[in-house]
Amino acid sequence: MTFLNRKDIAAIAILAVLLLAVLPLCLDPFRLNLVGKYLTYGFVALGLVLCWGDAGILSLGQGIFFGLGGYCMAMYLKLEASSPEATKIQSTPGIPDFMDWNQITSLPLFWRPFHSLAFTIVAVPLVPVLLALIIGLAMFKRRVGGTYFAIITQAVAAILTILIIGQQGYTGGVNGITDLRTLNGWDIRPDHAKIVLYFINGGLLIVCVLLAQFVRRSKLGRILVAMRDKEDRVRFSGYDVANFKIFVFCLAAGLAAIGGAMFTLQVGFMSPSFVGIVPSIEMVIFCAVGGRTSIFGAIYGALTVNWARTTFSEGLPQLWLFAMGSLFILVVVVFPDGLAGIYRRYLDPLVDRMLPPVRRRIPVAAVAETPQVSPTFAE
Amino acid sequence: MSSETDFLLGVEGLTVSFDGFKAVDDLSFYLDRNEIRVIIGPNGAGKTTVLDLICGRTKATGGSIRFKGRELTRMKEHEIVRAGVGRKFQTPSIYEDLTVFENLEISFPRGRSVFGALAFRRDADVKDRVEQIARDIFLADRLNDLAEYLSHGQKQWLEIGMLLIQDPALMMLDEPVAGMSVSERKKTAELLHRVIQDRSVLVIEHDMDFVGDIAHKITVLHQGRVISEGSMAHVKADPKVVEVYLGH
Numbered sequence: 001m002t003f004l005n006r007k008d009i010a011a012i013a014i015l016a017v018l019l020l021a022v023l024p025l026c027l028d029p030f031r032l033n034l035v036g037k038y039l040t041y042g043f044v045a046l047g048l049v050l051c052w053g054d055a056g057i058l059s060l061g062q063g064i065f066f067g068l069g070g071y072c073m074a075m076y077l078k079l080e081a082s083s084p085e086a087t088k089i090q091s092t093p094g095i096p097d098f099m100d101w102n103q104i105t106s107l108p109l110f111w112r113p114f115h116s117l118a119f120t121i122v123a124v125p126l127v128p129v130l131l132a133l134i135i136g137l138a139m140f141k142r143r144v145g146g147t148y149f150a151i152i153t154q155a156v157a158a159i160l161t162i163l164i165i166g167q168q169g170y171t172g173g174v175n176g177i178t179d180l181r182t183l184n185g186w187d188i189r190p191d192h193a194k195i196v197l198y199f200i201n202g203g204l205l206i207v208c209v210l211l212a213q214f215v216r217r218s219k220l221g222r223i224l225v226a227m228r229d230k231e232d233r234v235r236f237s238g239y240d241v242a243n244f245k246i247f248v249f250c251l252a253a254g255l256a257a258i259g260g261a262m263f264t265l266q267v268g269f270m271s272p273s274f275v276g277i278v279p280s281i282e283m284v285i286f287c288a289v290g291g292r293t294s295i296f297g298a299i300y301g302a303l304t305v306n307w308a309r310t311t312f313s314e315g316l317p318q319l320w321l322f323a324m325g326s327l328f329i330l331v332v333v334v335f336p337d338g339l340a341g342i343y344r345r346y347l348d349p350l351v352d353r354m355l356p357p358v359r360r361r362i363p364v365a366a367v368a369e370t371p372q373v374s375p376t377f378a379e
Numbered sequence: 380m381s382s383e384t385d386f387l388l389g390v391e392g393l394t395v396s397f398d399g400f401k402a403v404d405d406l407s408f409y410l411d412r413n414e415i416r417v418i419i420g421p422n423g424a425g426k427t428t429v430l431d432l433i434c435g436r437t438k439a440t441g442g443s444i445r446f447k448g449r450e451l452t453r454m455k456e457h458e459i460v461r462a463g464v465g466r467k468f469q470t471p472s473i474y475e476d477l478t479v480f481e482n483l484e485i486s487f488p489r490g491r492s493v494f495g496a497l498a499f500r501r502d503a504d505v506k507d508r509v510e511q512i513a514r515d516i517f518l519a520d521r522l523n524d525l526a527e528y529l530s531h532g533q534k535q536w537l538e539i540g541m542l543l544i545q546d547p548a549l550m551m552l553d554e555p556v557a558g559m560s561v562s563e564r565k566k567t568a569e570l571l572h573r574v575i576q577d578r579s580v581l582v583i584e585h586d587m588d589f590v591g592d593i594a595h596k597i598t599v600l601h602q603g604r605v606i607s608e609g610s611m612a613h614v615k616a617d618p619k620v621v622e623v624y625l626g627h
Contacts, residue, residue, distance in 0.1 A: 218497050225474065
């Protein structure tokens, strides 16, 4: 694990203990399930750190990929809940109820592979990544970037929402895909199942954090930052910049999709209200509040904002949107690096002082030859 | 290597027009192997545009650019770099958020594909080369500092180092000593003398003392055309050059 330094390991350990021990011990199953739901946005925020924070590509359409991942999972679960026995009162038994209501008499072709769990597990990341690949190829190869790219992602999010709502017979329309019951015969609705799903979700998130950290610590991670800073310099150092942008955009899409699938499993339905423009922008806010250049910050940001949303919505639902807007303005104006920025400025120096000094393994041999470099600059 | 012609770079009939304005107009010149050529000319003469055309940043409207027998006008920027053309920009173009070491490492010509970059390892080869280049560009003791903390002159050197590590057959420098102090200029001249071994260099520069110090041959551009070409003495004595450039 050469891509993790001491602080990374500590941060991952703290996150793991918090998610997999502290929260499950402190919260009742209902609240724990809510935290599980918030954490699914952590996957999206993780992808945004790589795509937006590191590479500087602002996507305002992560809901597309979150939604597609969630819909892939929901289609599988819905088919399992629509066995001929369970749907025998329908005029066409064996198809999802909303299709029956829309006078559809046979299962559409694109639904059929979702009878298979294996296919679904592959499709959850693959379908969104393919769409991201198409968008990426079309945009980045033509050097469309910045604001224009953000607007295009918004447009795609809007199109997808309209498509889902309009094609009610195939997608469940505005209600989404609801009444999901079992995963390969295992009932996902009772409390104990939700606890198991919570742990799967938490474990997956830790795995994705490791993956993201691996990418960031590779040369590819440094190229992403270099591209954000001086795209032309990277290009004239022999790199095909578009390929790197496409890669990171696809990676962010895949991460969002995993979050979406875990959302469907834990919440028990998927609907267009998690796909469109507004949820996509909210995802960017989660990431910005946590700190777009810190993967841990982004995850805590997703947790905090969503927790605040629930708290507000329970007390003062009409004020939530204003509170969220103010929070975003506050972060942008006062703490551009979000929670992670506050941590870096005020707490990190304290942590440095508290950590016992060790001989750091500095990856540059030149340091050994130039002992006059003071250790404080070594980071 | 792939060509039997004796010149490294051959520019013939090169033309580019922006909305009818010809920034470079039917330009031809040839660059020999191991030659240092300096392009001079008044503002707006098209000097930077010529470099942009060679490195693929601007697409030519007409004409050809042959480098080692390959036609550059049809290649993409990164392919031109991989073919052996390195370019330094006018304002220092380095990655301020990365350390000096990382700046040089990114320019190291290996792992340039997406998955190559993921699998890239910082092995002894890379470290040795980065350290060697860092000594050449007077930054050996700054390897672990963020590039944003370098002085202007040091940033220029770093960018030259980023080209050097690619070991290009043709190195193009756009005003490498602009904004430098006298002592930095001297050091840069010394650096350039050292780095031009076994490669050709194309330099845009205004500082005539510096030009006289490094140039083998000078090309004078005016309104996108070559008006004079030859040694420093020849160019200085050319009445057309005196009129449009040196006289003022």
